Amino acid sequence: MKFKWNAVVIALLLAVAAPVSALPENGLKFVETADGRQSARTRELVQWTHSRLVFEKTLKRVAVGQESTMQVEVLGANEVLALAKKVGRTSIMVWYTDGSSETFLFSVVEDLSVLRRALSDIHPNIRIQLAPDRAALVLRGKVPTVDYRMAAESAARNYLDVGLGGSRGNVDVLMQSAGGTLFLDELCEMDLNLQAKLLRFLQTGTFSRVGGQTVLHSDIRIVCATNRDPAREVGEGRFREDLYYRLNVIPVQLPPLRERGADIMLLAEHFLAEKTKANDKHFRGFTPEVKSMIMQHDWPGNIRELQNVIENVVVINDGELVSVEMMPSLAPVLSKAPAKPAAVVPSNSVPSFGSVSSPTGAGMQGIRPLWIVEKEAIEYAIEQCGDNIPLAAACLGVSASTIYRKKKSWDSGGQG
Template identity: 45%
Template sequence: MTKPASILIVEDSRSLALTYVVYLQDQSFSVSTVETGQEAKKAILKNRPKIILLDLKLPDMDGLDILKWMNSNKITAQVIVITAHGSVSIAVDAMQAGAFDFLLKPFSKERLVTTVRNASKLIELETIVEHYRDNSNSKAVGDFIGESAPMKAVYRMISDAAPSRASTFIMGESGTGKELCAEAIHLHSPRKEKPFVALNCAAIPANLIESEIFGHKKGAFTGASEDRDGAAVKADGGTLFLDEICEMPMDLQAKLLRFVQNGTVMPLGSTDEVKVNVRFVCATNRTPWEEVERGTFREDLYYRLHVIPIHLPPLRDRGNDIIRIAEYLLHRYAKEEGKDFEKIGPSAISALMAHDWPGNVRELSNVIQSAVVLNEGPDLKGTMIADLVGRGRRRRDQLSHAQTESKQRMTVHQDDQEVESIRPLDQVEREAIEHAIALMDGKVRKAAKALNVNASTLYRKMKSWGVDPV
């Protein structure tokens, strides 16, 4: 059970101090009071309170002097300054000096309790960060950072999958670390001394991807000025990682299937097969079986590659791993940029934990790097990242609002006749395909090109309709 936060009230008016004590008596806090600055310093050194209610006007010194003294002695506490209405500018100076919040006299019980509770919650977050900082013996594998339950499940899957030769299929949203997972599998496998070759199927033009995988001979196509080994040959004995595999063209999927089945490749422009021994690891940010049902991914290839599935959780489901990763990135980028950042402040921790991270670790990395470049340390504060973490949320809110308005407009203007005119999608699709084939004088491949789909897709559709493609 977490020990209640200790509170020190620094107030020269005994009646006001007792009023604050009464306000807080039902909140399970340990509360003590002092009346002067010198007494405050002694109490702070002796008891190390977690929260300090500090009146800025004391009989022997200014409250700002106590704040400066705490900073110079590296004494950490959540300081809530108390001031009169005419001293708001001084309260702002106190906030810039490191105070957590300020209260203007007179204030209500609810205002005091809410402010103290907020300070207490930030202390709990700081405690979490310290816990993860001190427990550096993480059970993470490879370059992963984090000890959340979802990631521990991933680590177990990696450890179980690594010794095997079975093909592994990694799934997860963009930015969750699918390539890190593939590298971890390779580094924990018997093939770790052999090459790890990664190929992003979405980043290579369709007319070049076959050559990138299987290689080519000189003169195989325009620009092929010399023989070149593909990724399959380069990965011989090791691991071939095919990222975004669901983006691979259907005709190339057939050749990949043959490679998976036989362990042989034929470079473009060659008549000789090359025997290679690779372990296949694939990844996608889509749902593979949905792609099979949609007709964009071969079912037989799916079963060959989807032997060991590993699901990487989104960052929003990883709890306090967000802070561990952010700390690592903060130190890394601070070193790269020559900045003096040392730690993540409570307000920044709160902002990081509140964001849902649609871009996952890639988005978090971008936010931390931008904050480091644009600001100075030693603490990363919430104000430094507020706009950065808000961009994605604003874009999503705008999109959601636009979609809602669009739906409302459609609902208002649709009448019963328009609703009845809607036809099943498969019927519309068949009519479009048959119309295209008719315009192309029955030539299926020309129709497929005009429709911007693979010919195999049209053949498969026609077969399902009971139509002879010939």
Template identity: 50%
Template sequence: MRMFSANSQRRALSVTLISRDPAMQRWITSGATGGDVDVVALAPADWDIASATQADIILVATDAGCPRDLDLIEKLRTHGVQVVALAAGGSISLAVDAMRRGAADFILQPARAQMLFDRLRELVAQRPQLSSSKTAATRPDRAANPAGFIGQSKAMQALYAQISRAAPSSAPVFVTGESGTGKELCANGIHELSGRKADRFVAINCAAIPRDLMESELFGHVRGAFTGANDDRPGAMQLADGGTLFLDEICEMDLSLQAKLLRALQTNRIRRVGGTSDESVDVRIVCATNRDPQGEMDAGRFRADLFYRLHVLPVHLPALRERGADILELARSFLTRFSAEEGRHFRGFDPRAEQFLAGYDWPGNVRQLENLVRRIVVMHDGEMVSAQMIPLALAQSGAAGAVPGRAGADILAFGNAAGAGGSHAQHGIEPFWIQEKRIIEKALETFDGHVGKAAAALEISASTIYRKKLGWDGDPAMSA
């Protein structure tokens, strides 16, 4: 073991390096010369959870010839440790595999030591750094809120009961709810409360992966199966073996792949793309959609036999507008977290700001509220969030109780509603995002809400449409 220690006026960044390469250990430790980094270098055989978790962050050197490096990343992740992969030879595929196994980020070799340490410090700084009193005030009671949700409204109590009943089973779970309600959080909570929690939770967004790659992502592939398949690679079903696979936006899956998924669920066996033999898997499926499954089946876009195979334990997430006092509880929790992250001093919301938040309809749900609070914290400082800090369009809608077409992101300007002008409207100029939104919505209407077909007609990717919609729902930066 090699160790570098340095004294500094500010607290040193504590890094544990796990690498079997003595040269790598020397390079990392000798690079910590800025006086603000402590590095402990260990061989894979020498580390243990007790020592590893003492560090702020873990750096794991990965090599394509040693799959145990990826297993190590996954094991550390299950203990709640933040891990960064150092990918040998600048291998992008190795870095991606490390991210899929739980790494928070990756750094390609060769890299400058100072750049590496700067990135590690950024990752540590991005984690919420709350005082014990603030943490106690905002941390959800896991016994009362079984999936880590925040809120005690009647709608959420009903949800908690559903999750508690569904979690111990191995039967598939079908999660429904509007966009931004927390479907992946729900799925992960079900996994953490199940007997499979010691194994992996793997999530796939069926809408974000190109159709021609989706089968490989789900079932894996063998070397030479297609151009660029240079190595055998496991899919999500293999990675989730013994654990839980979350299929988000399941209704976006291609019909031909739906048939293969159905067969896999019926037989507990899968075949990699280009493979000649089947592999056994033991996976619990949790899937989610914000569409109407019955409507998708009626339209011929979703197989009825697959739906009935998956729709064993239904769980429905309530919209934020149905959650009453949870809105302010969530807003205060977000305010505490983002204030700590951004170095601000907010303690709460003034009465008028609370009135606006409680009276708004939140079409973008929790995601929209979270993005709004983050934006306020970044753009302002003080002890209390005032009504003047809320974006004009949201404040006007909250006061009137109306539901705008674009929630919370209509106007980026901040300030008093009475003092704002509309110079663009006065000149008859329609903002670009409004024109873009109208075009995309027209395409979705033409194709009965089918994102893939709308994207093809517009000659853009399906993920672009989802990113644009996310921006309309609450974060204008996402629609750029």
């Protein structure tokens, strides 16, 4: 079964001007583009290339509407050299010696030849064309499977976002967030190379486009979120230690849904009312058995899982109260009726530091020097982390260099 694009549009982060239809102009004999082709109907010039415009009549004066888009220079009696500088549209006004004048509308577009060859390598039937009504590209052509389409779209996005100007989407986000807050979700999923760039930006507040020389500045507040343990990611080498400490200024621990207590039912009732209204149903609450199921469930998927379970119930069923029969996925919870035991810390799970019964007298023998207490705590953390010092340091809230320095001092008989 062949897959056919139905005008799949990839929006350009680099503004690509739509083609301009040729107007009935008599004075322009032809346009010779940088590749040597000559045509009287060419109105698209590739950025940063020269083109030669040859006219039928003798020129008196030439002017360009947007000098930032195109630069023109009269070469002779009837020739003009045009340099396409910036993507966009501009008009060229021409005055002839016979007193007449004409206006020509040109577009400056990106050079997409490399992208076209890349798409052809994916599949020879794939082609791109400029959308006639907006700054966008359209992928067309029949391909054997959807995998070819996904590969082509990925290649086009990567080329347009990075190859022609360099991470403009990221740059735009930083510029738009200036003076405000930027939220980075799933922080621990970030590539190590991108982590280094983020760290550099956090330290200096400056950044540059890939391949660009201009240094840009943005003063923003960073808020991050992750469902992983950043300290463990640091210890296992998947997250930069210096970036971890740079971001870990005001940590906020959000407890999982199973630890929210009464909030679980508040959220469940909220989602039930929301989904009931959206699906035009009549639910108004839960039976006592269902409330017990909801409170006892572990909810490993947190709020998303709760929301999806409620939506599934509302879409498939109807009634006024949600019953056990409507929630078969949570029914096994009823067989686990015993309440969840409170967490118990074994007596030997942490080092014993002695006790003090009074500031003076016999109880004083229970007090030990602080450096010994610190040493035992660090050694215990290293043991629990499988001798992974960076991970132990992250868990203790200190830098790995601090632990290495103290260990060196202890090994030489010092007190850290």
